[in-house]
Each structure stands twice: as structure tokens, then as C-alpha cells.
Amino acid sequence: MSKILSNKDNLQVLYEDNHIIIINKRAGDIVQGDKTGDTPLSEVVKSYIKEKYNKPGNVYLGVAHRLDRPTTGVIVFSKTSKALPRLNKLFAEKDAKKTYWALVKQMPPKTEDTLVHWLKKNPKNNKSTAHTKEISDGKKAILHYKVLKTLDNYYLIEVALETGRHHQIRSQLSSIGSPIKGDLKYGFDRSNPDASISLHARTLSFVHPVSNDMIHVEAPLPKDPLWDACL
Template structure:
């Protein structure tokens, strides 16, 4: 699994993370995007020893798509502030089981995370959870699945996965949240049909808006098979 570099300068980097790769290292010791980036910068810029890698946001391990990183702490601080203020725009594509009743809409939910189980659930009492907002529209309809464009305005853990599953539309391959079958990434590991398709941010030093599109990888399940078979096949 090798990330695809989509944009790079002296301050920031945008890569297309493959499904199956961790964004940040954890107790498993598996390779992560952060460690890959550090190794890449050591080699590219001939910098032995430690190098700074600022991960501005994360994608779940089974999700692919655009991830923004910073090369300096100053750039990281400015980009992280944009993220906190909701000024970084992210657009996702998802393929879900079933069909939608409307062509577009917006969801507002309250989510609570069980950190021990690494699961998130929708709660009815807003005092128990954190608000999660996302707009959506239908891009393509099949007999058993639907392709959606999703624009979250908040960045909660597992947000889109839980908001879709809570409406009976689990993302294809997302067995954790109720999907009826699994999908495989290019390396044979588990993936879900969720892809961070585009990211837009203000450059930390130049002030201009940068918009980057991440092409879908070869394991993206938008094929004739995905649109002709039911999710339970």
C-alpha cells in the first residue's frame, strides 16, 4: 500500500490514502500514513533522524481518499485552526445499501463514542452526545445500492458511517455498522465504500484556496457487479 501524492510544497502535503492503511500509528504497530510520510520526507529531502509530520485530520483505516498533512508546526497550527472552525471543506463519495427516499438532504444527529469498543452510536438526548451535521445528494442509483455525495460540516469519529447506518443505509462493506457483506482492498484487507473525494483549504502562508481531488482507487466497488447484485450476494 503506497499513498499517491496529490499536492506538495514546502508547507503542506495532500495524499490519497489507500484503504487498509492507518492514518496514525496505534498499539498494533502497523504501518501508518504518518510513518510513511516521515520516511518519504527523510529520503526526498535527505533528512536523517526525526522529521516533523503534522496530521491535520484522519480517515478511518478502511476508508480511502484525500488526507492533509503539514511539513512544519507553524503550518500545522494554521491548518488545524481552519479544521476546528469548519473552514476546511471535505467531500466524500459513498456507496450504500438500499435507496434514498429523496434526491438530497441534510442530517443533524448527536453521536456518542464507546472508546473501549471503538464504536459510535446515535443518541436522542443532545446532552449525551456531540452534534454531527452532514449534507448529502444522490449521484447514482442501482437496483440494490446508491452512490452518494456527502459533505460533513463536523468531523466526528465514524460520523458518516453512523449517520448512514442509523437510517438503514449502511455503507457497502461496513460490517461494523450493519452492512450485509464485506469488501476487500487492493492488498486483500477489509475496506468500506467510503472515499474522501475532495478537500479544499486555505494555504497556510499564501492565503489562496487549494482544492484537491483524489481519484478513486482500483478497489473502489463502482462496477457493473456492484450495481447488478444485491448487497446480500
């Protein structure tokens, strides 16, 4: 299901049926509207559906989960009000399995490990700090990582989340001395030219909220020589 079905207006549709649509999000796209006033991905997808199916009036689209603006990869939207609460439940109960790929310059302490931290979000700077011991107002964060490949100057890491916290992967990898390439907020020394960070939601697997079929989608990597070297 990783074949790109549409690239109209630079929108990469990875999977679509009557109830859901799965997109390969680009760096810089915001999932929902915010104070910047920039057009969110949800509105772009609505426009795509409206034009493709010649729909009159407003198009329904539900947001089931989010990705940080500078990240790329798999994100799923609901096309029906029937599917949305079921998708929300899937993500809330961690029944949707996600893997992420990240590029880091510093080799993690171990080639494979489970990280457990308590994350505390600071709304003023929109940043989460990882603590190794339980703290007041901290949320427990668990992820599993392994080094998939050694490149010339970077390491490719695969991450599987057990919890879904604010900036979890970015904060936890930074806390072990391996900030993600381009992530100035979490300690990388320089930005990427396109203001992205090298974090990609690579795969998503879940039981379809209506048909009960198993859905597995893999998002192609961003067009970049370093990402190309990962394959």
C-alpha cells in the same frame, strides 16, 4: 491538482509544497500509530520526504486531521511547525471543506437531505450511536447528502460534513437504513474483500495556511470495478 505526483512505494502524493503534503490514503492505512503496532501513514510520508530531499536526522510531520482505517481518500499533513497550528485551526473551525463519496445498497429515504443527530461514542466497541433527539453526553452531528448516481445494485452518495464527529458518516447513514458497503460495524451484511468500507474522502478545499492560496484537491477513486462505474 488531482494529478498523482508520486506513486513511489504505493504512496499517492496529490499535492506537495514546502509546508504541506496531501496524500490519497489507501484502505487499511492508519494515519497515526496505535496499539496494533502497524506502521502508520505518517511514518511512510516521513520516509518519503527524507529520501526525496535527502534530509539528515528526523523529519518533521504534523497530523492535522484523520480518516478511519478502512476508508480511503484525501488527507493532509503539515511539513512545518509553522503550518501545523494554522491547519489545525482550519479544521477545528470547519474552514476546510470536505466532500465524501459513499456506496450504499439501500436507497436513502430522500435523494437529498440534511441529517441531524446526536452521536454517543462507546469506547468499548469503538462505535457511535446516532440519536434523533438530544441526549446526555451526545455530540450534535450534521451532514448533507445527495444521491449522485444509481448503479446496478448500489447508490453513489455524496456527503458534505458540517461537523466532524467520530464515525459520523458511517453512523448517520446507517441510522437512515443505508449502511456503507462493507461496513459490518454499522450494519452492512458482508465485508469487502480487502476489509475496506466504500467511503472515500473525495475532495478537500482550503486556504493554504502560509501562502493563502486556495487549494483544491480531488482524490482518485480506489481501483475497483464498482468505483469505476461511478465515473
